[in-house]
Amino acid sequence: MRLSAKFSGDPDAGSNARAAAEVVRKLRAAFQTGKSKPYEFRIRQLEGLLRFFDENVDILCAALWKDLHKPRQECIVTEIEIVKNEIRSALASLKKWMAPRPAEKSLAIMTDYPFIQHEPYGVALIIGAWNYPVNLLLSPLVGAISAGNCVLIKPSEVSENVERLLEQLLPQYLDKNCFEVVCAGPEDTSLLLKEQFDYIFFTGSTTVGKIVYEAAAKHLTPVTLEMGGKSPVYVDADADMALTAKRIMWGKTLNAGQTCIAPDYVLCTADTQRQLVEAMKKVSHDFSTDQQDSKDYCHIVSDRQFNRLKGLLKDQTIGFGGQTDAETRYIAPTVLTNVDPASDVMKAEIFGPILPIIPVADVDQAIRFVQQREKPLALYIFAKSKKVIEKILRGTTSGGACVNDTIMHVTVDSLPFGGVGPSGLGAYHGFSSFETFSHKRSILWKPHGLDFLYYSRYPPYSEGKTKGLIALLKYRRPLPSWLSTVFIFGLGGLVGYAARFLNNHFPIPAFLQQHAERLGFPSSR
Structure with missing residues (x-):
């Protein structure tokens, strides 16, 4: 279903508002019948979603290539398989997740049965993001289905080929009364947000996240906001430089840096900076000798994002990289050295293949640097010393952290994934996704007599x-x-x-x- 007049040919914003209200009304009516609640129904929908992936791998990869020049391996691993694993986990564990959870007893209720029952919120809205347009939309959907909700699914309009594909294919695999794919631009998404939902799950920028949060507050609707921020990397002098360089560069070039948990900047001593830049330059060459024409390297999603990123290179000292091509929206993996913390590249999340390095005197200065800024979505530490690692973990706060690697903590579905403060609100993955979309109803059952x-x-x-x-x-x-x-x-x-x-x-x-x-x-x- 498309709300936008750009696609529908209907210039009447009032009709789009009525369409938004109608689709929410339809989903609410379906939820009130209780259709989405039984275990068997939830299992069928999860199996349908799994079938959607199994039967459309090539089509999904083709759409992701058109939108982002995304390599097939990245499509399969970071967009498809990661969601399929969420589905497999839910299928294996759903009966246990749905079971009442006994609560601890006190002397006063020794003969009673206190327990927690997870119940669906009702009608949920999931708003996806363009950088991982399949994963970041359908991974939370697994949790919403598992918890028994009806869902309005809103793909990102920026990744338009994936958006069109999801609109066409998903309804063939999910119940049409309980799940609706709605395509809408920013203006029409605002119309959707005026409707009353029972839960809203948003992935995107902090700026838009605040708009979503404000709209939800008008109806006192609970939310999960998956946003981002500047995720720092600390590299200690004792780190294995070759391994560190490889893992940082992989994390930074994955999806051309258009990843919410990509390493955003590096903190290290001046001497470590020299060693690290040489090691990263070698790694970048090992990854590809001609990345502009490589099928293993993503491109920037839009002209606007390309121009923004290119502007960040101005007046910077480039350790290596820096090549750009506006026609193909290509930006080479680029490392900037001796970066001024007050420069433009340090004012907001980069969201591209540009990595600034800021020299610090020692680990204590690095900790103070992180503390003085907004809490990041991720934090990365490369060190051999357990004392240094624990000191950084104790002295900082972040949504998640990874020691001696980047990105990989997001693949562990037993770890809740989410931000803190400006980087996000709430968490999901695995059982945490089920909990996110569930109301924990407290019940005390007393016997007669x-x-x-x-x-x-x-x-x-x-x-x-x-x-x-x-x-x-x-x-x-x-x-x-x-x-x-x-x-x-x-x-x-x-x-x-x-x-x-x-x-x-x-x-x-x-x-x-x-x-x-x-x-x-x-x-x-």
Whole structure:
């Protein structure tokens, strides 16, 4: 479905607003039937999404090549397989994820059953990003499906070939009542944000993330904001320079640096800078002798982004690289040396294949440098010294961190992925995705009877009752789960013993016993 008048030919913004309202209404009506909640339905949708990938690998790679000149290996590994692994994990674990989770008991509720039930929020909006237009849209969708939501799926309009493909193909694999792909530009996305959703998941820039957050606040809608920031790299003097250079350059040139967790700048001593630049120059040559025509190197997504990145090279000292071509939107992997922290290249996330190096005196100055700036989405440390690594981890904050590598922490689905502060809000991947799209409903299930155990809470109040309640409610170490079972069995045995004692010493009158036997109760004689 396309909202934009650019595609629909309808110049009436009011009709687009009505279309946005209608698609949300349709999804809400489907959710209210309960269709998306059963385990079997969720499994079918996940299997359908897995089939979408299995049957369309070549078409997806072709669309990604047109939009980003993205190499086939990067398409398969960073766009397709990473999402397929999310699906496989959900298929294997969904029954366990959906099961009620027992909560710890206190003395006051020893005979009760406290538990947490994960419930779907309802109608979710997922807004994808252009740099990984498949992964960053469909990976959160796995969590939304697993949690039982209905979803409005909004691909990025910048990666237009992937957007068109998803609009055409996804409805063939997912339930059409519970899932809707909507194509819209910035203006029409604003119309969507005026609608009331039950959850919004956004991936993109901090600037747009603030707009999404403001729109969500009007309806008190919970959000996940996956944004970015300037992810620093610290290289210690004792690091293996050849290995460090290879892993930094791989992280920086992956998708031509158009990755939210790409290394954004390097902090190291002046002597380390000299060694590192030489090692990175060799690595860049090893990756490709002619990257402009290489099928293994991405290009910049748009003229606007190309011109912005080219402008960042002005008045900088280029260690190597720096070549550009406007026609193909090519920018060579470029390392800048002795960069002034106040220069333009350090004012915002670079989001391209340009890597500034800022010399620092020591690790302490590097920590202060990171502390004085906004909290990044990722932080990278290359060092052999455990003392140095732990010092940096203790002295800084970031969404995630990776030691002696770049990017790879995002591939571990047991690690929640997300930012902190300006770099993001919330996290996902694996079970964290399921939790993100689930409301954790707290439930206390009390059995009938046994009310004599709680007599102290009822009026008339007394000092003795108050002391009794304080004793019951006072925090103690959580009771072992087996203890309540023992208590209930013990209580049952005590009640049975008391009943037998009373029957033996205070026999039931004969006429009542005869009446009970006529009703089918066993004789006590």
